[in-house]
Amino acid sequence: MSGPLLVLGSGGHGRVVADVAALCGYERIAFLDDAPATGADLPFPVLGPLTMLGELASDWPMAIAAVGHNGVRQKLFQSLRDAGFAQPAIVHPTAVISPNARLGEGVFVAALAVVNVGASIGDATILNTGARIDHDCAIGAACHIAPGATLSGGVTVGARAWLGTGCSVRQGITIADDAVVGVGAAVVSDLPDAITYVGVPARPLTGP
Ligand SMILES: CC(C)(COP(=O)(O)OP(=O)(O)OC[C@H]1O[C@@H](n2cnc3c(N)ncnc32)[C@H](O)[C@@H]1OP(=O)(O)O)[C@@H](O)C(=O)NCCC(=O)NCCS
Structure with missing residues (x-):
């Protein structure tokens, strides 16, 4: 792929996406960012705040929402769609993507991630470093599958779910929209609610 690319968000995730692009x-x-970090060592310029999108559309036809927060990223994705930007999937050259998997628009796939046959990845989802998505998984829109998370075959993940670093999910499991799975959890039964689950096996995180 060549040409210009706007990256919405210049924080940690935005910088990773820009690097891979x-x-x-x-x-x-x-980058476009309403509040770029001061003193950050950015490899590319920040053109200004997100309100500049409209005026940039003709010179910058492609853009990607690259904010870590799932809900915010989904809203930015929709703004880009409404404004007519193309939102390519950005895929690290070391990722392995089955030719029979489907990547949505504005998906980011980090180094060493694997997406196996029959899997589908929703718009604006992040598959982070070394995440493994096995055959026939259906990952919703604007999810974040964190580094090293492993999903066995046929797992269904709802929109905006956040699966933490190094978690593992048994085959055929369904995880609710907006659910959060803690680092290192082992998911062995469905997670039906938009709450946080932790542990081995994964259970709801209860307050103090
Ligand atoms: C699960 C999680 C969301 C909880 O965060 P939180 O709501 O801020 O909770 P706290 O850190 O205050 O911890 C609350 C309790 O849960 C426990 N806890 C937190 N995360 C846990 C985890 N992953 N597994 C087991 N217990 C966990 C804490 O030890 C604490 O227990 P205590 O009350 O007995 O001391 C967070 O710890 C987590 O795992 N986030 C995922 C991070 C990630 O994957 N990032 C990827 C970035 S690329």
Whole structure:
């Protein structure tokens, strides 16, 4: 892929996405951010706040929402869609994606992630470093599958769910929209609610 790419968000995740986009051959990359971190060592310029989207559309036809928060990223994705931007999937060259898997628009796939045959990945979802999505999984929109998470075959993940670093999910499990799975959890039964689950086996995280 070549050409210009706007990256919405210049925080940690935005910088990762921009890095990978450069590896993928995007020739001109810039951030939009309402509040860029001061003093951050950014590899590409920040053009200004998100309100500039409208005026940039003709020179920058492609963009990706690259904010870590799932709900915010989904809203940015919708704004980009409404404004007519193309939202390519950005896929690290070391990721392994089955030719018979489906990646939505604005998906980000980090280094060493694997997506196996028959899997589908919803719009604006993040598959982070080394995440493994086995055959026939259906991952909803704007999810974040964190580094090293492993989903066995046929797992269904609802929109905006956040599956923490290194968690494992048994085959055929269904996880609710907006559910959160803690780092290192083992999911062996369905997670039906939009709450946080932790532990081995994963159980609701209860307050003090
Ligand atoms: C599960 C999680 C969301 C809870 O965060 P939180 O609501 O801020 O909860 P706290 O850190 O205050 O912890 C509350 C309790 O849960 C326990 N806890 C937190 N995370 C846990 C986990 N993953 N597994 C087991 N117990 C956990 C804490 O030890 C604490 O127990 P205590 O009350 O007995 O001391 C968070 O710990 C987590 O795992 N987030 C995922 C992070 C991630 O994957 N990031 C990827 C970035 S790329």
